[in-house]
Amino acid sequence: MRSKHSTILLSLSLLVIILASCKPDLSGLEKRLSDLESWRAKTEQAIKTANEEIRSLRQLIVAEQKKVSVSSYTELADKTGYELTMSDGSKIVLRHGSSVSVKADTDGVLYWAIGEEFITTGSEGKKIKAEAHDGAPGVTPLLRVDAEGNWEVSTDAGKSFTAVRTESGEPIPAKVVEKVVEKEKTDLRITEEGGVVSIVYKGQTFEFAGKKFVHPFASVAEYDLNLDGTGFATDHANTSVGHFNWYLASGTQEATHNPDGKSIAAAPAFEGYHVPTYYELGLIAPPSTIDSDERMKMDLQEKIMIGGKILDFTGDYVVFRAMTEAYAIRFKGQGDKYRAAYRYQRVKNPTITDTTNDKGWLYVITVRPLGPEGANVSVMDIRTAEYWETNNENDIVRYFPAGGYTEPKTPGVVKSLGNLGYFWSAVSQCDVPEAKMNGEQICYDAYAIGFKFFDRHLDATWNAYDDRTDGYAIRLFKD
Secondary structure: OOOHHHHHHHHHHHHHHHHHHOOOOOHHHHHHHHHHHHHHHHHHHHHHHHHHHHHHHHHHHHHHHOOOOEEEEEEOOOOOEEEEEEOOOOEEEEEOOOOEEEEEOOOOOEEEEEOOEEOEEOOOOEEOEOOOEOOEOOOOOEEEEOOOOEEEEEOOOOOOOEEOEOOOOOEOEOOOOOOOOHHHHHHEEEEEEOOEEEEEEOOEEEEEEEOOOOOHHHHEOOOOEOOOOOOEOOOOOHHHOOOEOHHHHHOOOEOOOEOOOOOHHHOHHHOOEEOOOOOOHHHOOOOOOEOOOOOEEEEEEEEEEEOOEEEEEEEEEEEOOOOOEEEEEEEEOHHHOOOEEEEEEEEEOOOOOOOOOOOOEEEEEEEEEOOHHHOOOOOOOOOOHHHHHOOOOOOEEEEEEOOEEEOOOOOOOOEOOOOEEEEEOOOOHHHOOOOEEOOEEOOOOOOEEEEEOHHHOOEEEEEOOOOOOOEEEOOOEEO
């Protein structure tokens, strides 16, 4: 006899089998939901992209109207466009693609558009100005997509939206761009020529003044460090020059002369400056002696660090034994962007009032940027006072006192004051792999550039074997 419980269990088993056989197929619904979610995500991205493009275009239009210049521009890491840094500190991101644009209508005014269609509002199809005109400001519209997948626009910061329609009244569907194809990248081009940065974006050309070129010699600080190294000197007197050992200049730890291992340039007063490397000091004079015995050096090979890169140049020099001036055409090569005329002068230091003292010299370097346009200017052309007295509004001038030097064995005693001026570099040739001569690595303990003022000669020389404990001047460079 079958028990009551057995009957119930059998009934439940049959019910489970029946229900299992009647389970609906939900795979189609799941696919539709997945497609819907994918469409929603792509649509949200299309809305985000369109509104970003509107903001970028509006920034470009306003910047051009305000005559803001472009300080720099760099390609984005993902190669999708560029970031502009403007002279007012603002940044503008421009990306490849063409969701939104601006178009000039028959009245010459720029209006917002999607593709070839103007973005319009209201039943009368009123276009939306992208630029200020006739006293009315330009508008930055806000786009979204309605439930049917068509564009809607707001001109009141999102408080209300109206459908975007074609001239015939048809709604405009939102275009979901899967990826930017190579041919679309032609919609964004940036070129720079003659100090003008031209930007072709969304079919429009915007022109801005580029960042004014400043020759790297201008990075040389105007004054030496003062006597205690807490700030810059306030004049070019030979007695105002501070003297410091190489360990302090380079930030190298040494038990006696720099136990803390700190660079003297780390002081708060020198924020934005650094002690130059061996190759940066080449901006002052070439890493090869300029002396009055050789008189002329043509196509002298030079390695100079500019913007953190060591570049190869050549230079032409003219020096005269019985004269107190030397001339050079430097930085030939690399497209002649940095090509410049140099004048080196030995003059009486104006801070010396004792007329019987013949040891108060000052070294003056005047640099005139020439660029590619000055490729025809030779070193023989620049040897006259008339050359330097005219067209000198862009000249860069730096003064280097003959502050002498000190030695640890005689602390407080300044030797060759008024006759010699030495300036430390922070990095010696030993630390620069590119420092080679005849294929062999050059390595000296420390390096400094020196100006010699004695015997009425005008000499600039590089010193490779100087004692790191000697006290020399330090001339900082801007970062």
